[in-house]
Amino acid sequence: MTTSCGTDKPETVQKKEEKPIQNKDKDAGIYGYESGMVETHFGDTKNKEILYFDKWGTLSAKYTYTENRNTGEVNLSSIEIIKNATTYMIDPVAKTGLKMENPFGQNDIGDAKEVLGFQEERKVKMLGSQLSGTEILIGKKCDVYKDNAEEMAQTTYIHKGLILKTIINMDGDEIISEATDIQFNIKIPADKFEIPKGIIF
Secondary structure, eight states: OOOTTSOOHHHHSOSSOOOOOOOTTGGGOSSSSSSEEEEEEETTSSOEEEEEEEGGGTEEEEEEEEEOTTTOOEEEEEEEEEETTEEEEEETTTTEEEEEEOTTOSSOOGGGHHHHTTHHHHHHHHTTOEEEEEEEETTEEEEEEEOOOSSEEEEEEEETTEEEEEEEEETTEEEEEEEEEEEESOOOOGGGGSOOTTOBO
16 A cells, blocks of 8 residues: 555544634635545445545545455555646556646636535535435534435435435445544645655656
8 A cells, every 4th residue: 555645544533523714705715624534435345535634625636445255455546636726637557647727727716716615515406416414424414315216226424514425325325435434623644645756746
């Protein structure tokens, strides 16, 4: 497992949440917390995704780990880092990456808040999901969005802009991804957001 990018979560993330911090312009944050970590697991596999974010989500890094079903090993398979108005999509195995600039600006999204703020909620609404109620997951109140698609119905649980659970129903079979560890308003080490050395863009 690659650790040069700060991927070893237990050594780097504080377990105790700090006191809530107010965002003077609440709608300008991609997420409703200044910083945090969300670890999500997928179905009955060992596949997982760890999201780290700071500056209300305008600085983020998403590490995806994939299980080898033959050996049972879980390895880092992709990294997505967003910083300084640029998205870096990285393959740590092939050591290659793609770089895309965000036209809306850097850390302070300002007038772009209607596009970027709480964007996960905006996405599910655009795809036809409607708010059906609320539910508590891992001690956090989530808005529950559902769609009525016949072939692939989806239920999404969102807490302050962060997806904590998704259920996709395909022909009667459920595919579930769910957050198993969440920590908010904590100190995230700067190395989580660093581009790995040797990546060719």
